Amino acid sequence: MTVMQKKSLLFLCKCGANISNFVDLDRIADWASKAGHIDLAESHNLLCSPDGKKFFQETLKQKKPDTVVVAACSPKMHEKTFQELAESVDVNMSYIQMANIREHCAWVTQDKNEATIKSIELINAAAKRSFEAEPLKKMTMAVNTDMVVIGGGIAGIEAALSAAKADRKVYLVEKEISLGGAVIKTEDIAPSMECSPCLLAPRLSAVRNNPNITVITNAEVNEVKGFYGNFTVKIHKKARYVEESCIGCESCFEVCPVDVKSAFHLNMGTEKAVYTLFPGSVPAAAAIHKESCLHFVDNSCNACMEACPFGSINFNQKDEDIEVTAGAIIIATGFAAGDIAGIKNLKYGAIENVYTTSEFERMVCSNGPSKGELKLKNGEKPEKIAVIHCAGSMREDGLPYCSGICCVEAAKVGMLVRKQLPDVQIVNIYQELVFPNPRDFSFYKQQCEAGTHFLKSDNISSVLLSEEKERIRITALGIDPVEVDLVVLSTGLQPSESAKKLAEILNIDLEKDGFFKADHALLHATGASLDGIYIVGCAKGPVNVSDAVVTAHAAIGDALSKLVPGREIELEIMTACIDPDKCGGCKLCITVCPYKAISNNADKHISFVNEVICRGCGTCVAQCPSGAAKAKHFTDNQIYAEIGGLIYA
Amino acid sequence: MAKPKIAFYWCASCGGCEEAIVDLAEQILPVVEAVDIVFWPCAMDFKTRDIEQMANGSIAVAFINGAVRTSEQEHMAKLMRQKSGLVVAFGSCAGLGGIPALANLTSRKKIFEASYHDCPSVFNPDGVEPKTEVVVDGHKLTLPTFYETVYKLDDVITVDYYLPGCPPTTDIIVNAINAILEGKLPPKGAVLSPDKSLCSSCKLNDTKPDQVCIGPIKRIIDIIADPEKCFLTQGLICMGPATRDGCGALCIQGNMPCTGCFGPTDSCRDQGGKMISSLGGILEGEDRDSLQKATKGLVDPSGTFYRYSMSASLLGSARKEGE
Ligand SMILES: Cc1cc2nc3c(=O)[nH]c(=O)nc-3n(C[C@H](O)[C@H](O)[C@H](O)COP(=O)(O)OP(=O)(O)OC[C@H]3O[C@@H](n4cnc5c(N)ncnc54)[C@H](O)[C@@H]3O)c2cc1C
Ligand code: SF4
Ligand code: SF4
Ligand code: SF4
Ligand code: SF4
Numbered sequence: 001m002t003v004m005q006k007k008s009l010l011f012l013c014k015c016g017a018n019i020s021n022f023v024d025l026d027r028i029a030d031w032a033s034k035a036g037h038i039d040l041a042e043s044h045n046l047l048c049s050p051d052g053k054k055f056f057q058e059t060l061k062q063k064k065p066d067t068v069v070v071a072a073c074s075p076k077m078h079e080k081t082f083q084e085l086a087e088s089v090d091v092n093m094s095y096i097q098m099a100n101i102r103e104h105c106a107w108v109t110q111d112k113n114e115a116t117i118k119s120i121e122l123i124n125a126a127a128k129r130s131f132e133a134e135p136l137k138k139m140t141m142a143v144n145t146d147m148v149v150i151g152g153g154i155a156g157i158e159a160a161l162s163a164a165k166a167d168r169k170v171y172l173v174e175k176e177i178s179l180g181g182a183v184i185k186t187e188d189i190a191p192s193m194e195c196s197p198c199l200l201a202p203r204l205s206a207v208r209n210n211p212n213i214t215v216i217t218n219a220e221v222n223e224v225k226g227f228y229g230n231f232t233v234k235i236h237k238k239a240r241y242v243e244e245s246c247i248g249c250e251s252c253f254e255v256c257p258v259d260v261k262s263a264f265h266l267n268m269g270t271e272k273a274v275y276t277l278f279p280g281s282v283p284a285a286a287a288i289h290k291e292s293c294l295h296f297v298d299n300s301c302n303a304c305m306e307a308c309p310f311g312s313i314n315f316n317q318k319d320e321d322i323e324v325t326a327g328a329i330i331i332a333t334g335f336a337a338g339d340i341a342g343i344k345n346l347k348y349g350a351i352e353n354v355y356t357t358s359e360f361e362r363m364v365c366s367n368g369p370s371k372g373e374l375k376l377k378n379g380e381k382p383e384k385i386a387v388i389h390c391a392g393s394m395r396e397d398g399l400p401y402c403s404g405i406c407c408v409e410a411a412k413v414g415m416l417v418r419k420q421l422p423d424v425q426i427v428n429i430y431q432e433l434v435f436p437n438p439r440d441f442s443f444y445k446q447q448c449e450a451g452t453h454f455l456k457s458d459n460i461s462s463v464l465l466s467e468e469k470e471r472i473r474i475t476a477l478g479i480d481p482v483e484v485d486l487v488v489l490s491t492g493l494q495p496s497e498s499a500k501k502l503a504e505i506l507n508i509d510l511e512k513d514g515f516f517k518a519d520h521a522l523l524h525a526t527g528a529s530l531d532g533i534y535i536v537g538c539a540k541g542p543v544n545v546s547d548a549v550v551t552a553h554a555a556i557g558d559a560l561s562k563l564v565p566g567r568e569i570e571l572e573i574m575t576a577c578i579d580p581d582k583c584g585g586c587k588l589c590i591t592v593c594p595y596k597a598i599s600n601n602a603d604k605h606i607s608f609v610n611e612v613i614c615r616g617c618g619t620c621v622a623q624c625p626s627g628a629a630k631a632k633h634f635t636d637n638q639i640y641a642e643i644g645g646l647i648y649a
Numbered sequence: 650m651a652k653p654k655i656a657f658y659w660c661a662s663c664g665g666c667e668e669a670i671v672d673l674a675e676q677i678l679p680v681v682e683a684v685d686i687v688f689w690p691c692a693m694d695f696k697t698r699d700i701e702q703m704a705n706g707s708i709a710v711a712f713i714n715g716a717v718r719t720s721e722q723e724h725m726a727k728l729m730r731q732k733s734g735l736v737v738a739f740g741s742c743a744g745l746g747g748i749p750a751l752a753n754l755t756s757r758k759k760i761f762e763a764s765y766h767d768c769p770s771v772f773n774p775d776g777v778e779p780k781t782e783v784v785v786d787g788h789k790l791t792l793p794t795f796y797e798t799v800y801k802l803d804d805v806i807t808v809d810y811y812l813p814g815c816p817p818t819t820d821i822i823v824n825a826i827n828a829i830l831e832g833k834l835p836p837k838g839a840v841l842s843p844d845k846s847l848c849s850s851c852k853l854n855d856t857k858p859d860q861v862c863i864g865p866i867k868r869i870i871d872i873i874a875d876p877e878k879c880f881l882t883q884g885l886i887c888m889g890p891a892t893r894d895g896c897g898a899l900c901i902q903g904n905m906p907c908t909g910c911f912g913p914t915d916s917c918r919d920q921g922g923k924m925i926s927s928l929g930g931i932l933e934g935e936d937r938d939s940l941q942k943a944t945k946g947l948v949d950p951s952g953t954f955y956r957y958s959m960s961a962s963l964l965g966s967a968r969k970e971g972e
Contacts, residue, residue, distance in 0.1 A: 582916055584846030586890035590859045592930040600859060605849055625891035625927040626846035627916025636918065 005037060008097075008127040009065035011056060012043035013072035015102055022106035024116040028071070031120050038127055039065060048078050053085055060089045067130035071099040071123050092135040093573075094633055099126040121649040128645030132637040139571040141612065143229035144327035145563040147556075148173065150221055150502070153181020154545055155537025156332030157203050159552040163330075164212035166560050171324050172207065173235055174217045175498070178281035179204060181334050182538075185264070186361045187372070189545050190412040191443035197278075197367065204282040215283060216322065220498070224506050225596040226613045228532025228562070229327045229569040239317040240287035246312035248276050248284035252304035260292045262369065266359050269369025274304045274313075278367045285312065327563040328532050329506065330555055331516060333498055335538035338399050338491035340392035346489055347465040351472060352377045353486045354465065356391070357409050360488045364416045374420055378470075382424055382485035386474055387413045389430035390460045391489035401513060403492035403542035407434045410490035411444050414452035427453040427482055429474065431460035455479050493542035507594055508533055515541045526555035534559060574633040575614040576621055580606050582628035589620035589629055653709035653830070656688035656700070657739075658729055660722035661749040661799065662715030666740040667691040669816035670712075676819065680826055684709070697725070700732055708733040710829055714816075716742040716749045716960060717800040721793035730806040737825065737841075741815040743802040744840075745912050745920075746960025748815070750799040753959050753966030754951055757797045801960040811840040815910035815957055818896055842895030844915050847907050851889055851898045853879040861931045866946040869905060880906040881931075884946075886953050891917065891924040910957050919963045921954030 010032050014020035025043050032038040041059050044052050047070065060068065068091065070082050075098040083093035101119040109115050147163045149156045152174030160170045172179070183189065186196045207213050216237055223234035258273035265271075273293040276286045294301035295315055305313040337358045340348050348354055353376050355363065366372040376382055387410045392398035407430070414426035433454070435441040448454060457463065458478030465487060466473045474482045495514035503510045509517040509529040516535040519527035528535050534555035537548035578589070578598075585605035590598045597613035598620060600606070609620070609629075621631040630636075659667060670677065671692075687708060688695045711733035717723050730736055741747040752760060765771060765778050783790050802808050812825055825841045828834050835841075848854045857879040867884045874880060880887035880901070888909030889901070900907050913920035934940040947953065955962055 579916070582844060582914060584849035584890065584894065584914075585854060586846055586848035587854075587857055587859055588861060588890055588927050588931060591861045602855075605854070619930070622926050623930045625917070625923045626914045627918075627923065628845075628914075630916075636916075640918075 006066040006131045007037055007039045008067040008069050008130050009039045009041055009059070009063055010123060010127070011041050011047060011059075011068065011070045011072070013047035013052070013070070014043055014045050015073060015106075016046060019072070019102050019106045022109075022112060022115050023101055023119050024112055027116050028119055028123065032123070035124070035127075037131075038069070038123075039063065047072055048081060053081075056082065056085050057089050060086060060091050065091075065095075067095040067097065067127070067133065069097050069099055069123055069126045069130060071101045071119065071126075073102040074098075074100045074104075087138075093138075094133040094136040095130055097126040097130040097133070099123045121646050124649035125642045125645035129638050129642035132635065132641045133633065134635075136573050136633060138573055139611070140568040141230065141571060143563055143565075143567045143569050144231070144325055145565050146170070146324070146326040147328045147330060147559060147563075148221070148231070148233045148324060148326040149330045149332055151181070151332035151334055151496075151537070151539065152176070152179035152215070152217070153332060153334045153537060153548070154183045154200070154203075155334070155539070155548040155552045156181070156330070157200075157207055158549045159330045159332055159534075159536055159556050160213050161203065161206055161210065162553055162556040163559070164210045166556075168212060168560070168563070170213045171233070171235070171326065172213055172215045173219050173221055174215070175220050176277065177218050177240060177285075177287040178277050178283060179207065179215065179217070180277065180281065182358075183545060184278065185266075185358070185365065187365045187368075187416060188412070190408045190415075191439045193412075193415065197280075201280060204280070208282045217283060218287060219322075221502070221505060223596070224329065225610075226325075227530070227595065227615065230612065231326045231329055231532065232613075233324050233326060233329065235322040235324065237320040237322055239290075239319050240285065241290065241293075241313065241315055241317050242274070242286045242288060243312045243314050243317070244283065244285055245310045246285035246308070247310065248279065248281065248286060249309065250276075250279070250286075251309060252286065252307045252313070255303040255307040257301065257303065258289075258292050258294060260289050265369040266362050268359060268362060288313075288315075328534065328559040330534045330536055330552075330559070331502065331506075331528065331539045332537045332552065333496045333502060333539045335493040335542060336496050338392045338403070338494050340398060340489060340491055343392050343395075343398055345461075345464045346388070346391055348489060351465055351467055351487075353382075353472065354489065355487070356489050356491045357406070357413065358491070360413060361409075361416070364420070372420075374417065376485055381421060384425040384427070384484040385413070385417055385486045385488065386472075386482055386484040387426065387428040387488045387490055388460070388463055388474070389428060389490050390432065391463075391491050393492035394432075395461050399492040399494055399513075401492070402432070402434060404434055404436065405542050405544045406490045406492055408440050408443060408544065410488075411435075411447045411452065413488050413490075414447050414450065418450060425453070426451065427455055427484070429455045429457055429460070429463065429476060429479065429482070431457050455482070493538060496539070499539070506530065506533055511541070513541075515539065524558075526551050526558065532559075532562075571612060572614060572616040574616040574631065575611045576609050576616060576618065576629055576631050577611070578607055578609055578620075578624075578629045580604070580608070582626060583607055583624075584626050584628065586625065588625065589623050592619045592623045594619060652683060652685040654687045654707060655684045656708045656711040656729060656733065657686070657691070658688065658711060658713045658725060659691055660713065660715030660726065660743065660802070661718035662740065662742045663748070664691070666714035666742075666816040669740075669814075669819070669822065673819055673822060676823055683830055697728070700728055703732050705731050706734055710735045710737060712737045712739040712812075713802055714739040714743050716746050717796075717802060717805050718749055718752075719793040719795055723800075723805045724793075726802060726806050735809045735829070736802075736806065737810045737812055738802045738808045739812050740817055741813060741910050741912060741957040743808075744811045744813055744961070745958040746799055746801045747957050750801070750959035751952060751956070753799050755967065757795055761795075798966050799960055804960065809837050810834065813840055813842050813893055813911040814896060818899065820897065821895055840893065840912070840915070842893055842911060845894045846914060847889035847892045847894050847896070847898060847901075847911070850894050851879075851901050853877070853901060857882055862933050863928075863931055863943075864933045865943050866932075868946060868948070871946065874904055874906075876904045886924075886928075886947070888920075888924060888954070888956075890927060891920050908956055909954075912958055912961070919961075920958045921951070921962055924954050925950070 032040045099122040105115045105119045146169040148171045160172045219237035225232045252274045253272045256272035259270040262271040264277045435444045457476040462477040471483045511517045518525045536551040536555045583606040618631045620629045711729040738744045885906045887906035889907040892909045893911040
């Protein structure tokens with residue numbers, strides 16, 4: 001049996017003078033004619049020109065070569081061009097191999113001899129590699145136009161509503177039992193001092209009534225696979241032991257014998273073991289604290305079940321794992337209040353009547369633990385209140401940055417106090433003031449006029465609190481000591497607790513400060529580091545409500561412009577594949593796949609690649625210790641042949 | 650019909666492969682019954698000329714164990730090849746270089762220095778070293794040449810089949826002999842053992858999670874290994890993922906991680922390199938410092954990853970000055 005020597009058809013491009021002036025094309029032609037495995041097409045002046053393309057196609061049609069080597073520019077320039085031309089005349093794209101004799105030869109030396117020798121080596125390597133190629137198949141799929149929004153604060157709510165307006169299905173995933181985020185815990189929104197519940201209530205009911213939005217609460221995303229236009233998202237929804245039929249009528253609250261510290265009230269008040277966050281929440285359904293509920297603790301109580309007019313209590317409800325698909329993921333997980341526990345000078349937790357801004361806001365909220373009434377621990381009304389700016393911010397043992405929005409919150413304190421106690425003296429102690437836009441600045445001016453006294457310290461980190469005859473004494477560099485009844489610490493904003501975990505799940509980057517990193521700080525500020533994933537609201541860094549909403553709308557606008565119904569996305573052609581007859585099922589490839597494209601079939605003791613998810617990065621191929629995982633078009637055979645071709649040209 | 654003739658020969662090996670044949674115990678009886686052993690210098694008294702006098706191709710199968718380190722071994726391998734229909738590389742040394750091939754990390758000169766001069770138990774006041782020729786009382790005595798490099802068998806002759814293992818296990822020897830006797834052999838060049846990695850038959854594989862992340866690498870002497878948990882996940886280097894199946898996970902059953910003696914699978918060109926590449930993906934740590942910490946316990950990388958396959962590795966040997 002004689003094996004026919006495969007032949008590669010060589011196209012030499014002069015690239016005008018770009019190649020022909022620096023590489024001896026005649027010598028290459030001469031070498032090619034003697035090589036045995038190469039067939040030479042005429043060299044062309046500009047192979048990528050309309051005329052050159054036609055020449056390329058015609059020659060392919062006429063010669064029907066085994067493989068093709070295009071000796072021209074970088075594959076980054078035109079590999080796709082020639083592959084597509086080849087496909088158009090029924091030659092599989094995998095047989096087209098570029099030899100970069102421009103950037104790698106002509107442009108890197110003045111020595112024509114050297115450039116020519118290197119060109120021959122590259123052409124030979126390309127030809128040898130091409131003989132090992134196996135045909136590739138193009139795959140496309142329709143882009144998925146649905147969206148998953150993670151986090152149901154104001155940013156997440158607005159994102160969901162905008163997307164739903166464009167008829168997109170939206171899954172809004174919130175880890176608490178109802179939507180609202182931080183805004184619902186405040187009374188008024190500065191600088192416009194709009195009432196927060198009044199602002200949110202219609203937005204919440206719009207979400208509830210929108211058939212395009214599926215709200216999934218008490219839930220967290222725990223796995224994401226895929227890429228832009230093609231995500232699969234796994235959501236773990238914890239049981240709340242109350243069915244959706246619950247309308248939040250609160251009949252069960254009255255009968256529940258158990259009081260639980262309320263996280264919603266930042267532990268300043270209590271709620272029952274069966275609870276909602278606030279009246280009118282979305283969803284309306286209550287939930288049960290399993291750890292405290294007597295039914296679960298010792299099976300001694302069924303009171304809520306008996307009291308519920310709708311039969312909504314269900315102690316047997318189970319956690320659910322929900323899988324949804326989407327084209328884009330919007331991260332709206334917000335922020336956490338800056339942690340100041342480690343900053344001893346501020347005596348937070350050690351002295352009574354010292355609160356953070358978040359706690360203070362909760363206290364003065366009409367839906368707060370004291371129904372909005374501001375009083376001291378002893379029940380009396382305060383006469384003088386101090387607000388400490390930058391508490392725990394701009395210092396290495398706290399948040400090393402300025403959050404940019406807390407000065408407005410700090411200035412708001414006086415206004416909220418005067419609303420109910422107009423005669424209280426307010427003094428704000430600061431080192432820096434940040435009111436970065438005209439509206440914020442005029443809000444500040446208003447507060448000064450309304451009576452808030454702003455005191456500048458030389459160093460805000462020097463603030464020291466101490467107890468002084470039932471009052472609190474504050475000293476700081478550059479100011480005279482101040483004695484007050486109540487202190488509000490204006491803390492900064494830090495990344496939400498789940499940011500790190502979520503970044504790992506989504507395989508996206510965080511900034512050094514822990515907030516999600518933008519794809520491009522200026523041009524794509526709401527895009528995460530991976531296509532199809534967006535970051536909005538405080539997830540991308542501290543912002544006020546207005547900017548939280550702006551970023552939400554911006555992200556959805558961008559997502560809509562890409563996730564157009566009917567648009568196809570090309571799937572990766574050069575995926576990895578695992579030979580089931582060779583895979584030992586060691587699972588090591590699963591660990592490293594950055595796109596989670598590999599799963600293990602426990603019955604067959606093998607792993608397999610989901611080709612719709614695989615991006616062809618090749619990580620698993622390098623990982624697979626048994627050689628069962630192969631990268632299409634980058635097989636060992638191709639690479640060894642290429643190296644061999646280089647060495648033995 | 651005459652019984653098929655079988656020959657055994659050993660090159661650079663420890664004798665374990667010969668032992669493995671003896672270990673067939675009563676299973677060797679039907680073999681002895683069915684064949685005619687015509688050459689087995691380790692066990693019976695044969696001379697080289699016995700083989701030389703045989704007709705070319707008259708031996709049905711020659712089982713050759715050991716790597717090729719001297720000119721005599723090369724000569725004998727070629728002689729066996731000439732006289733035999735089939736040659737089977739028996740064991741890891743013949744197949745991949747084996748333990749002797751770890752010497753490729755050093756040079757002949759250094760080996761001689763260590764063995765004939767520096768080793769504390771050596772008494773050699775005259776500094777004598779082996780020579781290929783020496784005249785004693787007018788008689789010329791010769792010794793084979795000691796090569797600079799240890800070769801695997803197929804570097805010097807064509808090999809038809811490979812029996813992996815250090816040494817091959819009873820089962821795979823018996824299977825191979827039966828396949829030969831029954832004429833049920835796979836295409837030439839095959840390794841006569843399953844072409845999957847050991848994890849595929851290791852009972853501990855189920856304890857390995859989908860996400861494997863190993864902290865500081867440990868040696869088996871550093872910890873008391875948990876016999877119920879995949880060794881790799883315990884931070885021990887188990888070569889199982891990079892090693893051909895077929896041994897029946899013997900070491901694992903003995904609470905020892907796989908050291909890789911069955912060599913790589915067909916699709917893997919460099920067993921050690923593959924394992925190193927794979928470890929890179931599952932080691933804990935991102936930066937230089939943490940990775941250095943994680944690999945601190947890896948005191949002998951070549952001996953760990955290339956214990957049996959140095960001759961078959963892409964590099965093959967250390968670069969030697971002046972060679
Ligand atoms: C004390 C205080 C006062 C403020 N006052 C003002 C003001 O007067 N004016 C103003 O403009 N701004 C103010 N702000 C800022 C304002 O609160 C934020 O701009 C706004 O809350 C940002 O909304 P968001 O949706 O990005 O984040 P958030 O409101 O924090 O919402 C994030 C949501 O995501 C959920 N979540 C978190 N992690 C996950 C997860 N892994 N999975 C699912 N869900 C998750 C959270 O439970 C939450 O519901 C104030 C902030 C504070 C702390
Ligand atoms: S069963 Fe649990 S939640 Fe219901 S009333 Fe009793 S303690 Fe409260
Ligand atoms: S090539 Fe492998 S590691 Fe990369 S995405 Fe595909 S399956 Fe995952
Ligand atoms: S690394 Fe290789 S052998 Fe192991 S499971 Fe993945 S494909 Fe299979
Ligand atoms: S790595 Fe070793 S111990 Fe773990 S499953 Fe594979 S062979 Fe078994």
